[in-house]
Amino acid sequence: MSLSRTIDSPDIDGLLAIEPTPRKHVLDLDDFSQEEISAVLESARGMKEVLGRDIKKVPALRGKVVVTLFYEASTRTRMSFEEAGKVLSADVINMSASGSSAEKGESLLNTGLTIQAMGVDTIVLRHPHSGAPYLLAQHLDNVSIINAGDGLHAHPTQALLDMYTVQDKLGSSEPGSPNSIEGLKVVIVGDVLHSRVARSDIWGFAKMGAKVVLSGPATLMPPDLLRSTKRIARSPFASLVEVDTDLDRAIEGADVVMALRLQKERQHAGFLPSIREYIRRWQITEERLAKAKPSVLVMHPGPMNEGIEIGSSIAHGGRSVIEEQVTNGVAIRMALLFQLTAGPR
Amino acid sequence: MEPETILIRGSRIVDPSRQLDRVGDLLLGGGEILAAGRLGRDRVPDGCRVINGAGLVASPGFIDLHCHLREPGFEYKETIAAGSRAGAKGGFTTLCCMPNTDPPIDNAAVVDFIHQRARHDSLVRILPIGCVTKGRKGHELAEMEELASAGVVAFSDDGDPVYDANLMRLALTYSSDLGLAISNHCQDRSLSCNGVMAEGSVATHLGLAGIPAAAEEAMIARDIALAEATGGRLHVAHLSTAGSVPLVREAKQRGLSVTAEVCPHHLTITDQWVLGDKGEPNTVAGGRAYDTSTKVYPPLRAQRDVDALIEGLADGTIDCIATDHAPHDLTSKQVTYEDAAFGISVLETALGSLLQLVHSRKLSMGAMVDRLTTGPARVLGESYADLASMQSGSPADIVLFDPSQEWTVDTSEFESKGRNTPLEGSVLKGRVVATFASGRLVYQGPELKIEEPQASP
Structure with a gap:
């Protein structure tokens, strides 16, 4: 199975003109280099600027279809991906296990194959079992998979938004500035x-x-x-x-x-x-x-x-960045959706 | 298919029952071994077919103390017919099938059914293992004497250990006059919980629930104490941890009636394989990460466990190699790791895997053959000794293999219905060329050349 794929970055906006990393899926951070993490964080910085605009819409993913496939309850991760996709003009379809064929016993793999057959570009998967995104990545050839949390294993977009938040708060926000997380x-x-x-x-x-x-x-x-x-x-x-x-x-x-x-x-x-x-x-x-x-x-x-x-006073106190984490989550997910979904499949 | 008269010329005869390891000829006829050694022309009967055995090893057919043939009840996973073909292709001439069937083998009727099926469908000898408890439920003893009379060769609630310590004590006590071993799958479920792989590095990396080594070792220690107290015959199924080996070694030193087995996969591959790069040391999940064909019970463990098991096998602490052949249908495995069924389809890769240990000089050829033949025969008991012997008059259960032939595992060529093996695509060195069961040629590899008899002048 090839985990990498080269994509062409459409020239839509200077903000989005990031160097796309050849990557097909985001399953875990174990295969990310420091450079790649920095590139995602930098790209998210541009995305966050879009979120601050009056009209939060860019055509980066127009004509692309993203499915959020959630087998577990979620508020922020799911809405965050949905908002990220919509701001980038992707068509976002939300699917949860309850109310779907999964309730009739359809296997994860068959659900994935069905979604692929509908021509979807990217699946954002949340699943209670560790490794579930790997199962889809190994069997679906034409779809990118983003892990939105699998069992006890990984939640890579959460970690990226955590690092973004730390960098945003403690480091310089100038592009190309040194890695402020080090040390x-x-x-x-x-x-x-x-x-x-x-x-x-x-x-x-x-x-x-x-x-x-x-x-x-x-x-x-x-x-x-x-x-x-x-x-x-x-x-x-x-x-x-x-x-x-x-x-x-x-x-x-x-x-x-x-x-x-x-x-x-x-x-x-x-x-x-x-x-x-x-x-x-x-x-x-x-x-x-x-x-x-x-x-x-x-x-x-x-x-x-x-x-x-x-403690409650700390959760809502001056040193808490818990709400910023949520805002930054949208920017991170925009960056990843763009990176994986833009360009010809 | 009639037993034929056949001469295997010039192969390396390895017969651990007589500590024999030398080049010689082997004459089979009437379903028996007629002669083994140097045969003069005058002793070769007319019309006898001849196999050139040069470069091949001939040994007693392998005896598998632990496999799952799935019939009755799970014919979509395996049948006695397919399992026996897989066994023959892997060099096994005796398969002891575990009772986790549906219905389970907990009464004479099911034993009779298996015997009947085996007579019609099987290429090799099928010896059923009976349940320890009714329905394998762990509440009441099965009718062990009736099972023994019907022909079971051991007792086991395989897959489900006998959890209740007192019931295990009673089972060992009750069966002590039947002469059969109780094979216990030692895993303390209160320790293994919902674990799906070995506790340790890969489980932590992949976020999979780990099974601690202590789950196995605690129950082995318990069972050894019970065997000592009752005088019953304990056989410890599929050892998988380094700590289990000294427990068994020490029990044997004290003269207890304890035997043990180990599986080819626990001797050759590690939990690193779950990471998806066929065991390559790596800190990144590979292309086959969470490969469910690596999910097996007991789980694949670390290299230090593998090393200790090999040492225990080599020094005789572990009596035999059993496959725990556990074939599954595709849908039981094409799911998440957590949902996947436990088990590996082993019969057709066992020899190739085990010969790695011989090629790397961790185990002698004689010891490997011993653990596949005389070792398991000893566990079965005195009356099965001739299944593991090449003495004249013994049943002609013979395997002929080429220890140096390299081949690539291709599950589409499997005889077993179970294609679930992590070895798919791996290169193994050593393969069965021919298998004879009671003198009948039940497997013939493409390399086998048989010279037809010359027409009498």
């Missing part, structure tokens, strides 16, 4: 084991040269990342991150603190003694935040459990 300390807090956002953020921030520290209960860390675990092979993440279960220590000097959503079911599955103890040890509080850099950014991929992984 930052990024602390990711919470249920890393079950988090596709964390996995993608680790790839992304580490490739951009940040120091990534994970903090949370040892039961919610991938076992190969724990030093105490014996006899298992370490994943590539092990060389990219540090794990420190003591958040008060981990957060010292942090430039970015990212809280992950804690699902309350984890308590019943035995991962945690109680939500109360989780709050005591890992909630992002004013007190803890005081140990980070004064310029620290507080992030959350949403949806939040306010009062559990993050």
Whole structure:
């Protein structure tokens, strides 16, 4: 299977005149280079300018069809992709598992083949099973696949919008300016084991040269990342991150603190003694935040459990960039949709 | 197809039952081995067909203690007919089929059905394995004596271990006068949870739920303690972790009646294969990432596990190689990794995979053949010893293979209905040239040249 494809960039607007990277799918960030991430972030900067206009519409993807295929509930990711497609003038069709043939037992692959047969250009897939986008990418020859979150595996567009937000806030916005993520300390807090956002953020921030520290209960860390675990092979993440279960220590000097959503079911599955103890040890509080850099950014991929992984005053306070993350998400998705969908198929 | 009289000239005869490994001739007739060794012209009967065995290895036909023939109930995945053809093509002349059929093999009627099917459809010997518990549900013991009388050769609730420790104790105790082993698929489900691959590096990278090694090791330790307490015969199915090997080794040192098997895939490929580049060390998911044909239970594990299993096989801690041939239909595998069925179609690639260990000098040819013949025969019991022997008078169950022939795995050529193997497109070195079951030529590779008898003057 070829993962790459050359596309021609139509000359529609100076803003969109980015260097297209030869890429057919966005499945994970494991195959992105630092240069490619920087190129996407730079392209998104132009897209964000479009979002700031009175008339938010450019004809970049006119005549192209994008399907958002969601097998899981989602507010921001789905709407974000839909808005991104529409601003670029693509025809966007939203399809969710409920109310579709999936309810009649149609397999993911057959649904994908059906969508391909309708001449769709790009499928944005959200699926509860890790690797689902790979299944489509391996069997559909004529469609680009964008992973909008698969199981515990990856959420690459979320990580890209996270990096964009950090760069936007802490770095220079001049095109061609040096990579402002390099050297930052990024602390990711919470249920890393079950988090596709964390996995993608680790790839992304580490490739951009940040120091990534994970903090949370040892039961919610991938076992190969724990030093105490014996006899298992370490994943590539092990060389990219540090794990420190003591958040008060981990957060010292942090430039970015990212809280992950804690699902309350984890308590019943035995991962945690109680939500109360989780709050005591890992909630992002004013007190803890005081140990980070004064310029620290507080992030959350949403949806939040306010009062559990993050205090309400912080979630809506001056250091929070959680709403900017959402805005930037549209720009990132515009950049990727453009890159994958523009040009002859 | 009648048993024929046939002479295999000049092959390397490897017969572990007699520690024999030398070039010689082999004469088959009337379904039996008539002679093995140097044969003078005068001892070759008239009208005998002759195979030039130069460069080939002749050994007893392989015995597979653990395969899934899916019949009755899942004929869309495999049948006794197709499975037996796959076995013959892979050099197996005896297949012990697991009872996770529908209905399961938990009463004599199903055993009779399988025997009847085997008589009509099978090219090779089919020996059914009976359930430990009724319906493989783990609540009440199956009628083990009736099953034994009907001809089952071991007991297993395969796929579902006997979870209840007391029931396992009672099963070992109750069956202790039947002389048959209980083969337990050792996985503590409370530890393996919803895991779909080995816990470790690739599982973390791909976001797949991991199965810790302790899930297997904890249950093996439990079963060994129960075997010791009851005096029952425990056979540990498909070892997959480094930590399982010393558990079995130590149990044997204490003289317990414990035997163990290992599968070709656990000896040759790792969880790195799930990443999609046929095991190439890589930090990027490859073109076949999440390849569901790598999903197997127990899961593919790390290189250190593979190394420990090879060592355990070589030193005799692990008695035998069993395929756990688990054929599936395409729709059970063309789904997400999480939804995919567990299992690999192994019968036709087993020898080629295992010979890698011989070519790389990790295992001797004699030891490999032993673990495929005398090893499993020992687990089956005394009365099956002659299935793994090339002594005159033994059944003519013989495999003839070329250990150095290179070939590319092409599942469209499989006899098995199950095309589910991660080895599709891989190059293996070593292939079966001919298989005889009870003296009948049940598989004939394209390379096999048989000289027809000269017309008598």
